[in-house]
Amino acid sequence: MGESREGEFRPRSNGRIAVPHTGLELPLDLDLTRRDILKIAGYGSLAAFIAACGGSAPSSSSSSITATGGKLSLGSYQSDSVPKKALQDIVDAFASSNGGTKVSVNTVDHGTFQNQITSYLQGTPEDVFTWFSGHRMRFFASKGLATPIDDVWNAVKSNYTEGFANSVKGDDGHVYAIPASYYPWAVFYRKDVFAQHNYSIPTNWDDFKALCSKMKSDGLIPIAFADKDGWPAMGTFDILNLRMNGYDFHTGLCTGQQKWNDSKVTAVFKKWSEITPYYSPAFAGLTWQQAADQLLRKQAGMYLLGLFVSQEFLASGSQADLAQLDFFPFPHLGTSYDSEEALDAPIDVYMVTRKSPTLNSDLGQAKAFMEYLAKGSTQTAFYVESPGAIPTANDADQSKYDPLTKKAAQIVSNAKRITQFFDRDSRPDFAGPNGMQQFLLKYLANPSSDTTGLQGQMQSFWDSLGPE
Amino acid sequence: MTSVSPARKDAPEAGELVTTAKGRYHVLTRYDRRVLMVMVGIPLLADVVLIWWPTVTSIYYSLTNWDGVGDITAQNFIGLKNYQFLLSGGYFQFWPAVAHNFIWLAWLTFIATPIGIFFAVLLDRDISGTRIYQSVFYLPVVLSLVVVGFIWELQFSPTDGFINNAFGLVKSGNIIDWLGNPRINLFAVLVAASWRHVGYMMVIYLAGLKSVDPTLREAAKVDGANEVQIFFRVVFPVMAPINTVIVVLTVIESLRAFDLAFIINQGKNGLELLSILITNNSISESTRVGFGSAIAVILLVISLGPIITFLSQAMRPSRS
Amino acid sequence: MSATTALEQKAVVRPAVLAGRNIRPGRVVLHAFLIAMCALWIFPLFWAVYSSLRPISDTVTHGYVSLPAGGLSLENFKAFWTEADLPYYYANTLVIVVPSVVLILLLASMSHLHAPSSPGAST
Numbered sequence: 001m002g003e004s005r006e007g008e009f010r011p012r013s014n015g016r017i018a019v020p021h022t023g024l025e026l027p028l029d030l031d032l033t034r035r036d037i038l039k040i041a042g043y044g045s046l047a048a049f050i051a052a053c054g055g056s057a058p059s060s061s062s063s064s065i066t067a068t069g070g071k072l073s074l075g076s077y078q079s080d081s082v083p084k085k086a087l088q089d090i091v092d093a094f095a096s097s098n099g100g101t102k103v104s105v106n107t108v109d110h111g112t113f114q115n116q117i118t119s120y121l122q123g124t125p126e127d128v129f130t131w132f133s134g135h136r137m138r139f140f141a142s143k144g145l146a147t148p149i150d151d152v153w154n155a156v157k158s159n160y161t162e163g164f165a166n167s168v169k170g171d172d173g174h175v176y177a178i179p180a181s182y183y184p185w186a187v188f189y190r191k192d193v194f195a196q197h198n199y200s201i202p203t204n205w206d207d208f209k210a211l212c213s214k215m216k217s218d219g220l221i222p223i224a225f226a227d228k229d230g231w232p233a234m235g236t237f238d239i240l241n242l243r244m245n246g247y248d249f250h251t252g253l254c255t256g257q258q259k260w261n262d263s264k265v266t267a268v269f270k271k272w273s274e275i276t277p278y279y280s281p282a283f284a285g286l287t288w289q290q291a292a293d294q295l296l297r298k299q300a301g302m303y304l305l306g307l308f309v310s311q312e313f314l315a316s317g318s319q320a321d322l323a324q325l326d327f328f329p330f331p332h333l334g335t336s337y338d339s340e341e342a343l344d345a346p347i348d349v350y351m352v353t354r355k356s357p358t359l360n361s362d363l364g365q366a367k368a369f370m371e372y373l374a375k376g377s378t379q380t381a382f383y384v385e386s387p388g389a390i391p392t393a394n395d396a397d398q399s400k401y402d403p404l405t406k407k408a409a410q411i412v413s414n415a416k417r418i419t420q421f422f423d424r425d426s427r428p429d430f431a432g433p434n435g436m437q438q439f440l441l442k443y444l445a446n447p448s449s450d451t452t453g454l455q456g457q458m459q460s461f462w463d464s465l466g467p468e
Numbered sequence: 469m470t471s472v473s474p475a476r477k478d479a480p481e482a483g484e485l486v487t488t489a490k491g492r493y494h495v496l497t498r499y500d501r502r503v504l505m506v507m508v509g510i511p512l513l514a515d516v517v518l519i520w521w522p523t524v525t526s527i528y529y530s531l532t533n534w535d536g537v538g539d540i541t542a543q544n545f546i547g548l549k550n551y552q553f554l555l556s557g558g559y560f561q562f563w564p565a566v567a568h569n570f571i572w573l574a575w576l577t578f579i580a581t582p583i584g585i586f587f588a589v590l591l592d593r594d595i596s597g598t599r600i601y602q603s604v605f606y607l608p609v610v611l612s613l614v615v616v617g618f619i620w621e622l623q624f625s626p627t628d629g630f631i632n633n634a635f636g637l638v639k640s641g642n643i644i645d646w647l648g649n650p651r652i653n654l655f656a657v658l659v660a661a662s663w664r665h666v667g668y669m670m671v672i673y674l675a676g677l678k679s680v681d682p683t684l685r686e687a688a689k690v691d692g693a694n695e696v697q698i699f700f701r702v703v704f705p706v707m708a709p710i711n712t713v714i715v716v717l718t719v720i721e722s723l724r725a726f727d728l729a730f731i732i733n734q735g736k737n738g739l740e741l742l743s744i745l746i747t748n749n750s751i752s753e754s755t756r757v758g759f760g761s762a763i764a765v766i767l768l769v770i771s772l773g774p775i776i777t778f779l780s781q782a783m784r785p786s787r788s
Numbered sequence: 789m790s791a792t793t794a795l796e797q798k799a800v801v802r803p804a805v806l807a808g809r810n811i812r813p814g815r816v817v818l819h820a821f822l823i824a825m826c827a828l829w830i831f832p833l834f835w836a837v838y839s840s841l842r843p844i845s846d847t848v849t850h851g852y853v854s855l856p857a858g859g860l861s862l863e864n865f866k867a868f869w870t871e872a873d874l875p876y877y878y879a880n881t882l883v884i885v886v887p888s889v890v891l892i893l894l895l896a897s898m899s900h901l902h903a904p905s906s907p908g909a910s911t
Binding site for chain 1: 533535536537538553558559560561624625626627628641643644645647648649650653732733734735736737745748749751752753755756758759
Binding site for chain 3: 514604605608619620622623628629630663
């Protein structure tokens, strides 16, 4: 319709062009028709769109990658009341320090968040979300569901050790996450129980077994164990496999490069059966909280779990009990891999989504938030309110740590190899209730039997899973 | 008749005579027919869009190995491999899950539903306090199944539950692992399910019993029948439509069973069920949508048996 | 006809029944059985309520099957009210329940409009 009136918009005598329908006047002395202006606008926006799709192009000011003010949305799995409040306080502090950014936090129950993560990230997620390091992080990065944040990492990487730096890289070498906190897995015990019975900390396997049998004769449950939920048993499998077969074999096993019917895995199961007689009775029906209660009530002697076991001691309301909690690293097994001092130390991270509908406008604020989270002061503030996981930044104020946390930070920094825990290191369809959880329960129902059949089942299950 | 112009489309003589089952007559004009089509068409449309379309796409997904991320490409298409894998026992949890669903059905049919019917028969009399009894038995039905799961975990937990502690099993060291022993945990969950199912069946059966003609009972009593005979010979046959409803609901509940087993331990180690396998494969962190859809299609096929039975009974012309 | 004789019989029988206060042993057994069943039925619920009235520090230290050390408290309910975001979840529940009930009734009654001969129809 406009073609027939092409000559309509001639430049006015004052040399300005009136852009139709907007009331703007361009100070241009060009012989532009309406079609020309629309063409320019069209190509210009296309160019801007392509540039925006490039990803790492700064979206706000040209000098910095972050932006103040505006808004930001955060998807969080911190559904327990204590960490939830701690996160909200962090968010409020960030908002006031970033020019009043309006941050909306969407908290989802921890387990539900994990289960729905795939549909969440593909739908309309928030700008930033809480997640875990490891295979699970790399999986979503390689599927294009997370935004790389190399520019943010360049600004903060001096604040992290190499171990953490390795934990946030995707398969393509780009950085996709900021580590926020972590916690080690170790063998926990009560100092007063050990003092009362005159136990000493075992450093090798034989001492460990001797201690177990001594505890049994003293009427204690030597090793508290609970596996109704399936994942706690993976902690024991991980540490035994790491100590006996080394970090490389373990990570290869998690990702399918090593086979489950390897004789090395058989050796792990055999070794494990040496301590299963010392486990809590009816452990397949207990939750980790109930096993922690056994430790708390002095019914059990030791418990291999993550640092979060202190939450159950906290819930008892008794500071005296909490003060008695202590741990030692899993004993050496006398192999060459003992020197790796490898252990599970899962790292919780924050990531930036890709499909958030508001990400284009909020990208600067998202990156500002990620930088804020990388600061030691932020992480310490979270820790003070919600202890149970250790800050990752180098400049976190360690004087605020309680003795248990200090010791935990020490044990992780001594480790030359860190893994993330089996269900974060391996593919979720193998590690879930369908797969590894069920296999370990089957094994634990009859630990001293021949595991060849079970291992064959595990390998054929792995083989049946499609490409990732 | 001649006062109405025959040109009017919705005039009585422009409609058709329809007989209903009771032998009455009813005039169905074109207007009526149009209204009926709209009124039936809307739920039908909702049904097709919300139930049948996803079902067809599920069948389509079951022929792929799609993982829920991105688009389905030609290489995702693997034909009947998913079904081969399931039915041949390659997926080691499949046949146990089928078995557990049938155990669930057997338990509900032979234990829970008869208890519900029994309570209904007991409470159908004019005894004082019948309302209180009914309320107590019906109370679990109004609770969400997740709540029921938690309540019974408090009972069944091996070291902290009421049952093991009250009967001294914890003290004596003879703990029964109600939740962790794969041979018995399904039955523990079935007890929890029955707690709820009994009240549900009781209420439905009571409603049916109220509609039984009291004269039939009186006549039977006059003829000298005792209570048991009255129930089985007189009341039970008359309640045929209610019995159908009871059977259908029992079958639905057993095929649908999910919440309790999932709450206890996410459906593993003896608590596998078809619905949980579908969930763990399709809508959990491991999104094997193609594979999960195959399990769902198998569940659909299993469900078709009772569905077709019920529909053929329901659509049989009722005897006058 | 048999109905009227039955009713007459009832009318004859009833005054006698009321006069005798109807304490048959059968009735006693019935009530006893029903009361026992009700107690069994309501016990799990009662136990859950009892556990909810005990603070977490009590149950963690002494186990769930124990007498309350330090008495019962409403601390769990308070925490639930203040920390569990109750208004948000309640609003969500209403958003799901109300429209679904309305829609189900509407659609079901609409689809049943022209189905005069179905089982269970009593008129």
